[in-house]
Amino acid sequence: MSQVSIERRDGVAIITIDNPPVNALSQAVREGLKRCIDEATDDDAIAAIVIICTGRTFIAGADIREFGRPPEPPHLPDVVARIEAADKPVVAAMHGTALGGGLEVALGCHYRIAARSAKLGLPEVSLGLLPGASGTQRLPRLIGAERALDMILSGKPVKAQVALDYGLVDQICDDDKLRDTAIEFAVSQVGNGPRRISEMTVADVEPDLFEKTRTAIARKTRGLMSPERIIRCVELSTQVGFDEGCKAERELFLECKNSAQSDGLRHAFFAERAVSKVSGIGKDTSVRATDKVAVLGAGTMGAGIAYNCLTAGCTVHLLYNDEAGLKRGATTIRKLFEGGVTRGKISEEDMADGVGRLSTTTDYGDIGDADLVIEAVFENLAIKKEVFEKLDAVCKAGAILATNTSTLDVDAIAGATKRPQDVIGLHFFSPAHIMRLLEIVRGAETSNEVIATSLALAKRLRKIGVVVGNCFGFVGNRMLYNYGRENQFLLLEGAAPEQIDQALTDWGMAMGPNAVGDLAGLDVGYKVRQERTDLPNDPRFYRIADLHVEQGRFGQKTGKGMYLYAEGSRVPTPDPEVQSLIDNESAKLGIARRDIEPQEIIERCIYGLITEGARILEDGIATRSSDIDVVWTNGYGFPRHRGGPMHFANTVGLAAVYEKVCEFRDRFGTEFWEAPGLLKDLADKNQRFSDFDKSNK
Ligand code: 3H9
Numbered sequence: 001m002s003q004v005s006i007e008r009r010d011g012v013a014i015i016t017i018d019n020p021p022v023n024a025l026s027q028a029v030r031e032g033l034k035r036c037i038d039e040a041t042d043d044d045a046i047a048a049i050v051i052i053c054t055g056r057t058f059i060a061g062a063d064i065r066e067f068g069r070p071p072e073p074p075h076l077p078d079v080v081a082r083i084e085a086a087d088k089p090v091v092a093a094m095h096g097t098a099l100g101g102g103l104e105v106a107l108g109c110h111y112r113i114a115a116r117s118a119k120l121g122l123p124e125v126s127l128g129l130l131p132g133a134s135g136t137q138r139l140p141r142l143i144g145a146e147r148a149l150d151m152i153l154s155g156k157p158v159k160a161q162v163a164l165d166y167g168l169v170d171q172i173c174d175d176d177k178l179r180d181t182a183i184e185f186a187v188s189q190v191g192n193g194p195r196r197i198s199e200m201t202v203a204d205v206e207p208d209l210f211e212k213t214r215t216a217i218a219r220k221t222r223g224l225m226s227p228e229r230i231i232r233c234v235e236l237s238t239q240v241g242f243d244e245g246c247k248a249e250r251e252l253f254l255e256c257k258n259s260a261q262s263d264g265l266r267h268a269f270f271a272e273r274a275v276s277k278v279s280g281i282g283k284d285t286s287v288r289a290t291d292k293v294a295v296l297g298a299g300t301m302g303a304g305i306a307y308n309c310l311t312a313g314c315t316v317h318l319l320y321n322d323e324a325g326l327k328r329g330a331t332t333i334r335k336l337f338e339g340g341v342t343r344g345k346i347s348e349e350d351m352a353d354g355v356g357r358l359s360t361t362t363d364y365g366d367i368g369d370a371d372l373v374i375e376a377v378f379e380n381l382a383i384k385k386e387v388f389e390k391l392d393a394v395c396k397a398g399a400i401l402a403t404n405t406s407t408l409d410v411d412a413i414a415g416a417t418k419r420p421q422d423v424i425g426l427h428f429f430s431p432a433h434i435m436r437l438l439e440i441v442r443g444a445e446t447s448n449e450v451i452a453t454s455l456a457l458a459k460r461l462r463k464i465g466v467v468v469g470n471c472f473g474f475v476g477n478r479m480l481y482n483y484g485r486e487n488q489f490l491l492l493e494g495a496a497p498e499q500i501d502q503a504l505t506d507w508g509m510a511m512g513p514n515a516v517g518d519l520a521g522l523d524v525g526y527k528v529r530q531e532r533t534d535l536p537n538d539p540r541f542y543r544i545a546d547l548h549v550e551q552g553r554f555g556q557k558t559g560k561g562m563y564l565y566a567e568g569s570r571v572p573t574p575d576p577e578v579q580s581l582i583d584n585e586s587a588k589l590g591i592a593r594r595d596i597e598p599q600e601i602i603e604r605c606i607y608g609l610i611t612e613g614a615r616i617l618e619d620g621i622a623t624r625s626s627d628i629d630v631v632w633t634n635g636y637g638f639p640r641h642r643g644g645p646m647h648f649a650n651t652v653g654l655a656a657v658y659e660k661v662c663e664f665r666d667r668f669g670t671e672f673w674e675a676p677g678l679l680k681d682l683a684d685k686n687q688r689f690s691d692f693d694k695s696n697k
Contacts, residue, residue, distance in 0.1 A: 004032025121157025128262030132253030298329025304432030471530025510637025
């Protein structure tokens, strides 16, 4: 059956798009839309046209999957122009989300009606694109350049009521009346002639609007190409005619579409949707309740997790072993709520409701009826095992027992209970209420039901849950070890902390490894290393970090670490003492210091990640490379526009990566730089990491 159909009712042609799941504008939909518009305009019995969609949403945009292939006609800008050229009133009837090319289709219509719950936006920027079907030329003509800039640069959709206030839609109606309202509206416009946005002019703007916008967004959009091109397009809408503006928009759109940045961002989009497809888990896998949560531990992590659960509507019992600690935890949670209110993220009522669902206890006996327990106590295996033994004794049957360990063996923790099938790792990232990543660590005996529930919980907490296997550090922290190791070696070989951080942030990392170490606390990794017995016996290994901790330089919390911090400041300042400590250590270890180029810093740190990522795939800890990318883009500040470490490796070409790794092996030794077999195999076959997929999905 055709994805676009036409139905006639009382002189109105109702064109319906039916292309699940989100009515994306595939070639067939574009073709069908054009055909139906032609048919309706050619039919003398038709006086007006309505475009509407079935399913859960209006058109959510161009079909992004087609962007990797040569475009096939009819092109969207031509379809939109064809709609606008109609000599009968055309009305868009929008529900769900009218996004990207979907909103551009609506802007080609002469009028727009939105269901009250609808949201409208141009999110192309988040895919490294700009609206490429005349959105940058029509939107400013309709709602003014300033608002258009704001909508297109932020990519954030606006609610129907806001769209009405902006003049973006002509009427809003109850969701169940959309079709009838749109038909009525179309009929009411018969005889008025079409109202074409392309024939309008943009209202006057402040003369410095565009320069001010460029300056305002520069820091946030550092290194990204589409924001500047968006500003250029909107600026053109105020300077040149519609056709000329559209021509420029098309050129800039294609430039963005063909860029590595958009390729990386599109990869990130699909990778985040692939994570929920997990072998053994389907729609029929039952999901347990997670309404009653107990959180063990009242420190920063425990309080962050508790706050996260409260804002998701759960009741939370906070358990800690002393009243003073509990009080501190409850105060932290209250402060998080207050911060949310100040930033306009939550209302006073929601705060009162959330705080009302929090209770505290020092008694394990009080958490027996919890659906889910999340343990966030000290990162020590013996302590965690003890805690799980107690949980096993008090928790109701079917309760999910989760550990927030960031490195430890989930099976060993599960082994402390008589119900390992109910035990899972839920690795939150700090700050827990902000970071979107949740590593879901499946133990050897964790049941599919518990995994499915954890994936559902991630959604409930507005996080991205990635299911990973059990090993030291799972995916994220296991890879971090290699990255950190190279940072440490580079320090000893001649690079200053700020030089390494600068090279990596210029490359796109959100922060450099030395600033991150200070933020997280150098003592945290130190304690973990102290517990490990399997670390390389190389005196250079994490030597600088260890020395810092042994001298009480823990990072921001002690005012000094790899950098100095002024009282109450989080701004890192290079510290000459750190440099002399490193210089001394290099001399002691007989390492000749040298100048190191940013390129070497980037390659050693990033290829260190990639090689460990390859081993993680080989070991089955991640079942597809895109899951690793999601972990790194959402948990470790890896630049999203590079897609993630594994996608980045694909874009470099695995043969070139393999060659470089071999070069490092020859220069720095086999202990750290032996190329993983999988990298060699794929490179030999001229394949990508994405060709190695064990997810069975
Ligand atoms: C554009 O329009 C360019 C134009 O300006 C110019 C052109 C010339 N294409 O997110 P969900 C799939 S750029 C293809 O889980 P939700 C998605 O992969 C586009 N597929 O659902 C998933 O597939 P699967 C601008 C798409 O309810 C399934 O649909 N538009 C597209 O949580 C369900 O997705 C955007 O950037 C697409 N455009 O959220 C909007 N969109 O089941 C992008 C989704 O196989 N989309 N899929 O994994 C979204 O933001 C969300 O999907 C939406 C629904 C809010 C619509």
